[in-house]
Amino acid sequence: MFDVKDTDFFELEEEGFDTVLATDISFSGKIKFNKPFMIKGKVFGSIEATGDLVIGDKAVVKADISAGRVLVKGGLEGNINAEKLVFVSSEGSVLGDIIAPQVILEPGSHFTGKCTMK
Numbered sequence: 001m002f003d004v005k006d007t008d009f010f011e012l013e014e015e016g017f018d019t020v021l022a023t024d025i026s027f028s029g030k031i032k033f034n035k036p037f038m039i040k041g042k043v044f045g046s047i048e049a050t051g052d053l054v055i056g057d058k059a060v061v062k063a064d065i066s067a068g069r070v071l072v073k074g075g076l077e078g079n080i081n082a083e084k085l086v087f088v089s090s091e092g093s094v095l096g097d098i099i100a101p102q103v104i105l106e107p108g109s110h111f112t113g114k115c116t117m118k
Contacts (some may be wrong), residue, residue, distance in 0.1 A: 023040045026041055030048065035051045036054070038054045038056060039053070039054070042061070043059075047061075049066065050068055054073070055071065061078065064079045070100075072087070072094055076094045086098050088104070091108070093111075098114075
């Protein structure tokens with residue numbers, strides 16, 4: 001395979017996150033955080049963070065995102081601006097633009113938008 005820097009948070013189990021938005025929760029509004037955050041439910045609005053964000057495999061997110069690193073396993077409709085990395089897994093889907101220094105789209109992932117690697 002290949003070695004990807006800054007992917008240590010991909011290995012975190014749910015217990016490794018300070019905050020997890022559970023599958024039965026639907027949230028509308030603005031989310032701000034500094035520590036690792038996992039979304040397993042539904043989010044509509046915007047996300048501003050200095051920490052890492054994981055969008056779980058059954059999550060539905062319709063939001064513009066600004067974060068350190070973003071891992072997309074579920075569905076995202078919105079733009080991503082990441083300081084370090086955006087990783088879209090094979091089961092992930094992004095409908096929106098991505099801006100990040102490093103962008104990884106696994107085979108099988110879905111991406112519709114513009115990608116800018118700064």
